Amino acid sequence: MNLSRKILAELETPCIIIDVEQVRRNIAAMQRAADEAHCRLRPHIKTHKTAFFARMQAEAGAAGITCAKVSEAEVMAAGGLDDIFIAYPLVGAFRIRRALVLVSKLKRLILAVDSLAGAQALSEAAREAGLWLEVRLEIDTGKRRTGVPLEAAAGLAEAVAKLPGLELTGIYTFKGLLYRGAGVSDHELAAREEAELLEQIAQEIRRRGVNIRDISGGSTPTALALARIGKVNEIRPGTYIFNDIMTVQEGAARVEDMAVRYAATVVSCPRPDYAVIDGGTKCFPTDTPLNTLPGNYPGYALVEDPVSFETADHLRLDRMNEEHGIIRSTSGLTGLSVGQVITLVPIHVCTAINMQNSVYLLEKGAVRRQVVEARGMLV
Amino acid sequence: MNLSRKILAELETPCIIIDVEQVRRNIAAMQRAADEAHCRLRPHIKTHKTAFFARMQAEAGAAGITCAKVSEAEVMAAGGLDDIFIAYPLVGAFRIRRALVLVSKLKRLILAVDSLAGAQALSEAAREAGLWLEVRLEIDTGKRRTGVPLEAAAGLAEAVAKLPGLELTGIYTFKGLLYRGAGVSDHELAAREEAELLEQIAQEIRRRGVNIRDISGGSTPTALALARIGKVNEIRPGTYIFNDIMTVQEGAARVEDMAVRYAATVVSCPRPDYAVIDGGTKCFPTDTPLNTLPGNYPGYALVEDPVSFETADHLRLDRMNEEHGIIRSTSGLTGLSVGQVITLVPIHVCTAINMQNSVYLLEKGAVRRQVVEARGMLV
Numbered sequence: 014m015n016l017s018r019k020i021l022a023e024l025e026t027p028c029i030i031i032d033v034e035q036v037r038r039n040i041a042a043m044q045r046a047a048d049e050a051h052c053r054l055r056p057h058i059k060t061h062k063t064a065f066f067a068r069m070q071a072e073a074g075a076a077g078i079t080c081a082k083v084s085e086a087e088v089m090a091a092g093g094l095d096d097i098f099i100a101y102p103l104v105g106a107f108r109i110r111r112a113l114v115l116v117s118k119l120k121r122l123i124l125a126v127d128s129l130a131g132a133q134a135l136s137e138a139a140r141e142a143g144l145w146l147e148v149r150l151e152i153d154t155g156k157r158r159t160g161v162p163l164e165a166a167a168g169l170a171e172a173v174a175k176l177p178g179l180e181l182t183g184i185y186t187f188k189g190l191l192y193r194g195a196g197v198s199d200h201e202l203a204a205r206e207e208a209e210l211l212e213q214i215a216q217e218i219r220r221r222g223v224n225i226r227d228i229s230g231g232s233t234p235t236a237l238a239l240a241r242i243g244k245v246n247e248i249r250p251g252t253y254i255f256n257d258i259m260t261v262q263e264g265a266a267r268v269e270d271m272a273v274r275y276a277a278t279v280v281s282c283p284r285p286d287y288a289v290i291d292g293g294t295k296c297f298p299t300d301t302p303l304n305t306l307p308g309n310y311p312g313y314a315l316v317e318d319p320v321s322f323e324t325a326d327h328l329r330l331d332r333m334n335e336e337h338g339i340i341r342s343t344s345g346l347t348g349l350s351v352g353q354v355i356t357l358v359p360i361h362v363c364t365a366i367n368m369q370n371s372v373y374l375l376e377k378g379a380v381r382r383q384v385v386e387a388r389g390m391l392v
Numbered sequence: 393m394n395l396s397r398k399i400l401a402e403l404e405t406p407c408i409i410i411d412v413e414q415v416r417r418n419i420a421a422m423q424r425a426a427d428e429a430h431c432r433l434r435p436h437i438k439t440h441k442t443a444f445f446a447r448m449q450a451e452a453g454a455a456g457i458t459c460a461k462v463s464e465a466e467v468m469a470a471g472g473l474d475d476i477f478i479a480y481p482l483v484g485a486f487r488i489r490r491a492l493v494l495v496s497k498l499k500r501l502i503l504a505v506d507s508l509a510g511a512q513a514l515s516e517a518a519r520e521a522g523l524w525l526e527v528r529l530e531i532d533t534g535k536r537r538t539g540v541p542l543e544a545a546a547g548l549a550e551a552v553a554k555l556p557g558l559e560l561t562g563i564y565t566f567k568g569l570l571y572r573g574a575g576v577s578d579h580e581l582a583a584r585e586e587a588e589l590l591e592q593i594a595q596e597i598r599r600r601g602v603n604i605r606d607i608s609g610g611s612t613p614t615a616l617a618l619a620r621i622g623k624v625n626e627i628r629p630g631t632y633i634f635n636d637i638m639t640v641q642e643g644a645a646r647v648e649d650m651a652v653r654y655a656a657t658v659v660s661c662p663r664p665d666y667a668v669i670d671g672g673t674k675c676f677p678t679d680t681p682l683n684t685l686p687g688n689y690p691g692y693a694l695v696e697d698p699v700s701f702e703t704a705d706h707l708r709l710d711r712m713n714e715e716h717g718i719i720r721s722t723s724g725l726t727g728l729s730v731g732q733v734i735t736l737v738p739i740h741v742c743t744a745i746n747m748q749n750s751v752y753l754l755e756k757g758a759v760r761r762q763v764v765e766a767r768g769m770l771v
Binding site: 024025026027028059081082101102104105107108127128130131134153157158159160161162278279280281282283284287289291292294295296298299300332333334335336337339350351352363364367368369370389391392 | 403404405406407438460461480481483484486487506507509510513532536537538539540541657658659660661662663666668670671673674675677678679711712713714715716718729730731742743746747748749768770771
């Protein structure tokens with residue numbers, strides 16, 4: 014990223030800076046690759062949580078966007094997005110009520126189900142409101158979280174398709190197993206498995222007389238391989254817009270594709286071997302190390318050298334409290350001083366963005382504030 | 393907490409519910425104990441991050457409040473609090489500018505320093521603005537994060553006291569070592585050590601001709617022991633207002649003193665041995681297990697039985713993604729169903745509150761929304 018001491022001096026820290034020009038390149042590259050594979054791209058907004066970036070994706074050719082929550086979809090609708098898939102089982106009367114309000118405001122709203130109970134509640138609400146709701150069925154292709162198990166998928170699809178008020182138009186999955194430190198070649202393998210499972214389920218469902226059109230899959234590491242295999246007609250990657258240490262380690266992006274940095278101020282250097290920065294667990298997420306092998310990542314963000322902006326391998330952000338980030342030097346000498354502004358690279362950028370009320374956008378050598386309107390949306 | 397199925401049906405989940413009546417009891421108990429020990433109580437707002445609760449603490453007799461960040465102090469000032477200590481080294485020109493604006497709006501603003509470089513920058517800004525700033529010196533009594541090391545404390549105090557524009561009126565510390573799973577009896581010991589270290593430093597500082605008045609210490613587990621020992625004249629506990637599994641495990645609160653619960657909706661039950669709730673790492677913090685021994689906590693929150701509201705020992709929230717909380721049953725049978733609303737107990741309530749844009753307040757059997765105005769304040 015094209016940072017300078019002059020830009021850093023303008024920031025209120027701790028904060029996140031997003032290189033808008035790099036973002037445009039990342040968006041264009043994924044869109045071009047999807048287009049070449051004749052596959053629709055419906056990016057997941059979980060990474061940026063900002064209508065500004067969602068519009069940028071739509072303008073580049075995305076076929077709508079993906080959200081996880083109805084409250085996120087509301088923010089995106091207010092920001093001018095009109096084709097939204099909420100890729101998460103829509104359960105709870107409060108949530109259904111909000112989705113029904115949203116449906117009239119959009120060109121297309123797709124909801125998700127993964128159980129008969131959930132689909133029935135949605136069906137009843139749709140009938141009461143005199144509406145038809147477009148739904149997709151979530152399939153569990155191995156991650157063991159939401160999604161109907163493979164062996165029950167076709168039966169559930171048939172039952173859902175019979176419910177009044179619902180139109181079942183597709184199936185989708187999220188294949189997340191390879192996030193556990195898989196190498197590049199495994200993505201091709203994972204994508205192939207995902208494609209075959211989805212195709213098999215889709216055929217079974219169609220055999221039962223349910224004419225589904227959309228088969229949707231793909232996270233950032235698998236999206237392009239999946240699109241090229243040709244058995245899905247939609248991919249939903251999210252992280253590719255910014256990238257992070259995770260996507261680089263997975264071989265899904267190059268170091269120069271990472272469009273996001275933290276900036277933090279050194280507030281205390283009590284001893285030569287450690288320094289304290291003004292961000293802790295309120296600023297740097299702690300989710301990634303919990304889902305990976307210990308030691309796989311060298312800390313909660315990669316510390317960069319304050320002069321060269323290259324990764325400073327001897328500096329480790331490996332202890333935090335809410336407001337304290339303790340940077341330890343493995344050489345015994347941090348070289349940092351009170352008041353210095355340093356930069357760091359996020360490990361997992363989606364959860365990093367979620368912790369910021371606003372971010373700085375860097376464009377043409379200048380920074381400006383951007384509110385992250387859909388951060389913290391839980392409902 | 394006095395929850396009922398009727399109340400749970402009114403909530404939009406995932407969310408946090410705070411029992412206001414229990415909060416009042418917790419505030420009153422700590423205030424009474426501090427008063428009896430003739431020690432001032434300056435609660436840390438990091439736990440609630442809400443002016444509504446800060447005013448409740450002030451009205452009960454607190455001698456001002458404590459914040460960690462200048463942006464938190466701004467929110468509290470706007471909410472009517474007028475005596476604020478920002479207990480964190482105030483470093484960075486942007487932060488100093490905001491503190492200078494704040495000083496004229498408050499009856500009393502106390503800032504913190506722990507380095508000569510930090511104090512000099514503050515001094516220069518104060519002189520330029522033609523203001524006197526009240527400061528306290530942070531002492532590191534063992535936690536190895538911010539705070540001047542013991543051996544350098546008196547010398548730094550003398551140097552800070554000579555700087556124009558600054559009035560050094562006290563010292564403070566945060567003794568956090570015992571958060572690593574200490575037992576009840578250790579609090580007395582830790583408080584005694586903290587009290588003796590602070591008294592010793594204060595005497596050395598006074599011997600050098602710097603007449604400091606305030607000696608401030610204490611987290612929730614040590615606060616009362618510290619107040620009773622009589623060597624400090626101010627304590628700054630935070631968590632006592634709500635309490636959580638951590639404070640209960642530390643012996644600093646009883647189970648019935650916990651004033652906070654999560655509510656979440658079961659969105660998916662794909663197999664009998666696990667279920668998925670609508671909150672993941674965006675809702676449940678993951679900081680606590682990182683600073684404790686693995687296995688010390690049975691998950692990211694304690695799951696309660698949906699009927700009895702007692703802790704359901706066989707249900708474990710021990711795997712999460714951003715929007716997915718996977719509850720596993722050690723018996724092989726969760727007994728949960730799609731659409732059900734369940735309650736959970738926070739492990740670390742401070743970071744839990746920070747993830748909520750708003751919370752529900754429960755009072756007289758009814759719930760209402762309360763915005764958490766100071767959540768996510770990083771600057």
